[in-house]
Amino acid sequence: MYIAGSVKNHKFDILIDCGASANYINQEIVRALNIPTSKKKEALSVNGFNGDQIANCTRYCHIRLKLAPNFQPIIQFLVIPMKFDLVIGKRWLARSVPKPDLDLVHHTIRIGPETVIHGYVRPSHVPVLSAMQFKRCLNTDAAFLCLVKPNDEPSSKKPPVEQHPAAQALLKKYGPVFPDELPKVLPPTRAVDHKIEIIP
Template sequence: YDAILGKPWLYQINPHIDWRTNTLSLNDGPRNIKISASTSRTTKKPECHSLLISRHQLVRTPADEEIFAVCATSEEVTPKETYLSPEEAIILKEFANVFPAELPNQLPPKRKIDHAIDLVPGAELPSRPTYRLSYVEIDELKKQLADLTAKGFIRP
């Protein structure tokens, strides 16, 4: 896109948009300006892929393709103190046993009514590939799965 017109601009200028002819008309003082959209259409939609490629693959990339390299890092932020209104503080104090500092390492005790998901006998579970994950995400996923399996919350 050559220009993306936001709602504040459209609100301020209040142009006339003719959707059938793809034109935008606006008044700039005494002048009437008419802008036509490009009639050429791209045959290929832009795509964005997140993956790692080798130097050999990079050299073989067609000249008309675009390649972007982004290195996004996050700074470690110290948690800010949360402000509680006096009413919220009273409620939290009253129900302190409901909001523990740490969650227990086991499932809740068995009760008269227990939730269960009944499976259809002989039905196959859907098999789908996982999304591509970064090395950091894979490490975190492995930690979470190991932790939840050890606590008995999930099973392989």
């Protein structure tokens, strides 16, 4: 489940992961927002969902994370490279003891009698390149603009394909025999297949 949160007035999609042993933040966000970090005494090996090691964590930070207008806790995050913006794991969940409602229609987390955080199944956007990464590319002159134009022109405007003169004569002679539209599937296999040689 994801919840919406903001750090320094920048909105992010935050993954709630009951299986994560700690809280994590994308190192690109830390760089872009100039969040101060501290060095860990010992490097920590971080494993992904499939158990494979994805990073060695050497730094952490404390962030005031705005999850609701009246709920802005200061949370410790480990700084690692990852595809998510932020991940909140068991460390915060165990201390805050939120009450999740995992109804198929509404995903909410209740913290106290007056604080309800609404969640969602998928992030509001799934960028191929995040805004933070794009900003870094601009600073290093590594950004390019690519315009992809969809080809919505009707087939009638396309230039005709040149055909062999003998094939043109044959198609003109037996034009009424051919259907207006080609079939969308191949004919079934038969014991005897017929072949028409258009060009002898």
